[in-house]
Amino acid sequence: MEIQNTTNQNDASVDINKKKVLVIDDDENLTSVLVDKLNFSGFDADFSNDSESGLKKAIETKPDAILLDVKMPNMSGWEVLEKLRVDTWGETAKVIMLTSIDQAESVAHAMEEGSTVFIVKTNYTLDQVVGKVKEVLRVK
Amino acid sequence: MSVKIKHLSISLLIIVIFTVPLYFATPYLINIFLNPQKYIKLGNFFVNYSVSDFQIQILSVSFYTLIVLIGYIVYLLATVSTRAQLLSDYQNKDLLVAKYGLEELYANAPIPYLTINSDGEICGCNKSALRFFGVLPEEILSKNFFAYASEEDVELGKKFFDFYKSDVPISKKEIRIRVKDGEIKWVSLSIFLTKDAFTQDKSGLVTVFDISDQKQLDQAKTEFVSLASHQLRTPLATIKWYSEMLNSNQLGKLNEKQKEYIDKVYLVNTGMIDLVEILLNVSRIEIGTLKIEKQPVNVSEIIDSILVELASQIDKKKIMFKKDYNSTSTIIDSDPRLLRIVIQNLITNAIKYNKDGGSVTVSLEKGFGIGQSSVIISDTGLGIPKEDQDRIFSKLFRARNVKDVGSSQSTGLGLYLVKSVVQALGGSISFKSEENVGSTFTLGL
Numbered sequence: 001m002e003i004q005n006t007t008n009q010n011d012a013s014v015d016i017n018k019k020k021v022l023v024i025d026d027d028e029n030l031t032s033v034l035v036d037k038l039n040f041s042g043f044d045a046d047f048s049n050d051s052e053s054g055l056k057k058a059i060e061t062k063p064d065a066i067l068l069d070v071k072m073p074n075m076s077g078w079e080v081l082e083k084l085r086v087d088t089w090g091e092t093a094k095v096i097m098l099t100s101i102d103q104a105e106s107v108a109h110a111m112e113e114g115s116t117v118f119i120v121k122t123n124y125t126l127d128q129v130v131g132k133v134k135e136v137l138r139v140k
Numbered sequence: 141m142s143v144k145i146k147h148l149s150i151s152l153l154i155i156v157i158f159t160v161p162l163y164f165a166t167p168y169l170i171n172i173f174l175n176p177q178k179y180i181k182l183g184n185f186f187v188n189y190s191v192s193d194f195q196i197q198i199l200s201v202s203f204y205t206l207i208v209l210i211g212y213i214v215y216l217l218a219t220v221s222t223r224a225q226l227l228s229d230y231q232n233k234d235l236l237v238a239k240y241g242l243e244e245l246y247a248n249a250p251i252p253y254l255t256i257n258s259d260g261e262i263c264g265c266n267k268s269a270l271r272f273f274g275v276l277p278e279e280i281l282s283k284n285f286f287a288y289a290s291e292e293d294v295e296l297g298k299k300f301f302d303f304y305k306s307d308v309p310i311s312k313k314e315i316r317i318r319v320k321d322g323e324i325k326w327v328s329l330s331i332f333l334t335k336d337a338f339t340q341d342k343s344g345l346v347t348v349f350d351i352s353d354q355k356q357l358d359q360a361k362t363e364f365v366s367l368a369s370h371q372l373r374t375p376l377a378t379i380k381w382y383s384e385m386l387n388s389n390q391l392g393k394l395n396e397k398q399k400e401y402i403d404k405v406y407l408v409n410t411g412m413i414d415l416v417e418i419l420l421n422v423s424r425i426e427i428g429t430l431k432i433e434k435q436p437v438n439v440s441e442i443i444d445s446i447l448v449e450l451a452s453q454i455d456k457k458k459i460m461f462k463k464d465y466n467s468t469s470t471i472i473d474s475d476p477r478l479l480r481i482v483i484q485n486l487i488t489n490a491i492k493y494n495k496d497g498g499s500v501t502v503s504l505e506k507g508f509g510i511g512q513s514s515v516i517i518s519d520t521g522l523g524i525p526k527e528d529q530d531r532i533f534s535k536l537f538r539a540r541n542v543k544d545v546g547s548s549q550s551t552g553l554g555l556y557l558v559k560s561v562v563q564a565l566g567g568s569i570s571f572k573s574e575e576n577v578g579s580t581f582t583l584g585l
Contacts, residue, residue, distance in 0.1 A: 122416075
């Protein structure tokens with residue numbers, strides 16, 4: 001069987017070197033479990049439940065990867081990404097878009113804004129999300 | 141007939157009016173001119189003559205006959221000219237009636253009509269068009285029609301103008317039009333080209349069918365699906381991740397019962413996610429918001445990514461999975477998202493309705509034309525009972541042997557969705573199945 005197995009049972013032991021990950025999502029419950037999972041997996045995870053303060057935090061703390069929710073009140077994930085790309089550091093920041101909507105146009109939008117990584121929350125297990133972050137950061 | 145009688149009577153009247161007095165007057169006239177002196181003056185000579193009564197009568201009759209003949213010729217001429225006149229009158233009348241009817245139809249039709257000249261300038265419009273634009277005729281005549289495209293659709297307006305200039309007819313194209321007070325309306329635009337029979341000048345008959353209400357409704361439907369999609373899926377994703385976290389033992393080891401419970405939460409939640417997914421897709425199809433965006437698609441890549449997602453289910457049921465394809469020769473023109481929905485549903489079914497340790501085979505056959513490629517998914521599962529096979533793609537239908545397996549696992553929507561999406565993609569779906577042996581679904585692309 002040639003099925004790719006993204007499950008990693010030894011998350012904590014891998015060489016992640018405390019890479020900083022910032023989660024920006026307005027859903028507190030979802031953020032909480034995601035941050036816990038990332039921390040358990042060896043990342044140094046932080047979060048923001050508001051798009052504006054999330055953007056500020058991103059530019060200030062310069063995380064290695066940002067998990068950014070698309071649908072947020074006040075400022076959408078796309079707007080955050082757009083503003084981030086104007087910043088000298090943010091221009092090359094690694095951003096993974098989180099969404100609950102599996103729409104072709106969303107994927108197209110993500111690519112346009114320079115984020116080729118796109119996670120549909122319901123389709124991914126936490127392990128798969130962690131796997132994706134590792135893939136983006138090229139860590140084992 | 142009545143016209144004939146009329147003309148005949150007029151002619152007879154002419155004959156009577158002229159001939160009767162003449163008939164009676166003729167002998168007297170002849171007498172007056174010829175008879176008094178019974179001689180004719182020829183120079184300095186008078187020639188005597190005598191006219192008998194008989195001769196007078198002959199002359200009278202000849203004269204009378206001449207008059208009747210003239211009358212008859214008058215009648216003939218009258219009827220011939222009248223017939224020609226009548227015929228042309230009739231033709232003109234038909235034309236007039238038709239012209240009037242068309243003009244009325246044009247003027248009062250509920251659809252806005254405009255006529256434009258070869259430069260795209262409006263040279264006529266009906267009442268409906270005036271109402272639509274909210275203007276008086278003088279405010280719209282001689283303006284360029286294509287300049288009414290709204291700010292958002294300026295480029296599209298220019299494109300349609302180019303079409304028009306190049307004699308390309310425009311049929312039911314959607315565009316936003318700016319009407320009075322800056323209001324924007326969605327219209328379905330058609331332009332039929334016509335040429336003047338004499339001058340060969342080009343003109344266009346424009347119809348602008350207001351579809352703003354329809355667009356609003358579509359927008360509302362799309363927003364509903366999008367909202368429902370977000371509002372339903374976010375809590376489901378949350379439950380999924382929390383139960384996964386609990387189950388991972390990273391927060392401490394669970395006892396057997398706790399593990400069993402959290403497994404159930406996870407399982408039921410996964411079923412719920414699938415159900416929401418399928419319901420949203422079915423509603424997208426039914427309200428017509430399922431957009432098809434075809435592009436070159438690598439089918440084997442799609443299958444591989446589905447298998448990654450289904451890995452845990454495959455492992456759990458210890459399914460022998462056989463991939464009978466290579467990844468290089470399977471590029472087809474399709475919508476990747478929709479194709480994924482179809483293949484995912486078929487593979488999920490092949491796993492879901494399989495026995496533990498059963499096998500699933502996915503193979504790809506690449507053809508040369510449209511509809512020539514196929515994805516074949518075979519399983520060694522429950523199979524579809526013969527008597528249920530003709531209804532298997534019906535909405536909410538579940539085969540009888542599936543009902544026994546577990547109602548929470550089957551929605552009766554999966555294959556309905558598959559069929560609908562395949563139809564939307566212009567492909568085909570067929571199957572062969574035997575109960576307790578297995579099923580083979582062939583997807584033609």
